[in-house]
Structure formats: structure tokens, C-alpha cells
Amino acid sequence: EDQVTQSPEALRLQEGESSSLNCSYTVSGLRGLFWYRQDPGKGPEFLFTLYSAGEEKEKERLKATLTKKESFLHITAPKPEDSATYLCAPGSNSGYALNFGKGTSLLVTP
């Protein structure tokens, strides 16, 4: 059975304090690992797709990496506007839809 677990559930950082979010997954044939950002009361917004172990993608202060069992979202020198919930979802050969983790709620304080 496909599973995805995100940790930590919540993370509080000071502005400029770098950290990483974890997404552990078990799927029967990975067809992309997707990261989304969700602001309160809004729909998730696509950030990255990673397809193979070793792949990395960057966008501003965010960098996503992928191994065979995990993906990390590294946040370098975060700003308050990076505060949001970050969701990951592994695409699987066994389904058409994305099954999301419960997310990491990130709060960056000035």
C-alpha cells in the first residue's frame, strides 16, 4: 500500500534560520514526487516535481532533493513570506491521483 509521511508536523524558524522538511514515501513504482505550498484558506500551489533519485530542483530559497525513499525540502535563509504548509505527494504506478502527506506547517518569524 502506498504511504507518505511528512515530518515535522510543524516547524517554527527565525528569519534567516535554514532548515529541512522531510517526506518519506513508499510507493509501487514512483512516477514523480511532487511538492506543493499551501497558504491558509487557499488551494495548494505547485512547487516542484522530482523524478529520479539524486535529482535536485531549486526555486528562490527552496531546494528539493530526492532519494529512493525520501525527499527533502531545504529552506535557506527563510523569510516570513515563506510561512505556509508544505505538502508532498508521490505519484504512483498504482493510481492516477496524487495522495498527499499531511504536510509540514512552517512559521517563519521576523
Added chain:
Amino acid sequence: DSGVTQTPKHLITATGQRVTLRCSPRSGDLSVYWYQQSLDQGLQFLIQYYNGEERAKGNILERFSAQQFPDLHSELNLSSLELGDSALYFCASSPSGGAVGELFFGEGSRLTVL
């Protein structure tokens, strides 16, 4: 703006009632997905339609149903509502139908059942 439009944005109703949520996908997207998001369960996949046909089912209750119309808009019907159905309901669209791909989400419909 993702290009996906959902109505209504907010809906308050009573237990036992029936509601319909509407979604217009991005121009050109053939797939529509419905998700339910509650505080304790996170974002849960309900159902997918591709070009008018049901493509995949997730954790959708029998009291819930959906359809996609020839103009590609979709409706999610929720009946015999219970308190636990209170949640945010998101619609997402995608250009692809077969393979898992990037989804574009609407702003959601917040349902409150009293």
C-alpha cells in the same frame, strides 16, 4: 491565479441536507480531481474525471457523487450531510488523463454543516 474556478466559496447548511459544489477547470484541461481537506485527515483524494468519464476513485463516500459535463466543468454532490462532512473541498485540473502529473488547484469551497 491557477485558472481553476470553484463556487461557492463558502456554504453553511444543516445536517441531512444536500449541496452541490461546482468546478470549472483551466482552459484545455481534460481532467478534474476532487479532494477533501479536513484538519485531522489532511488532503484526501475523492474522485477523478477525464473528458467526461470517471477515471479513478479514492475515499469517496456513497453519499457523495460527481460528474463531469460536456463543457468539462464538474460538480460534486454531497447528500445526507453529517457534521463530519464539514471541510474544505478542492477541485484540481490537469491536462493529462492517464499519467499522474502536476495538478492546478482552485481556491476551494468551505462547507460547514451545522
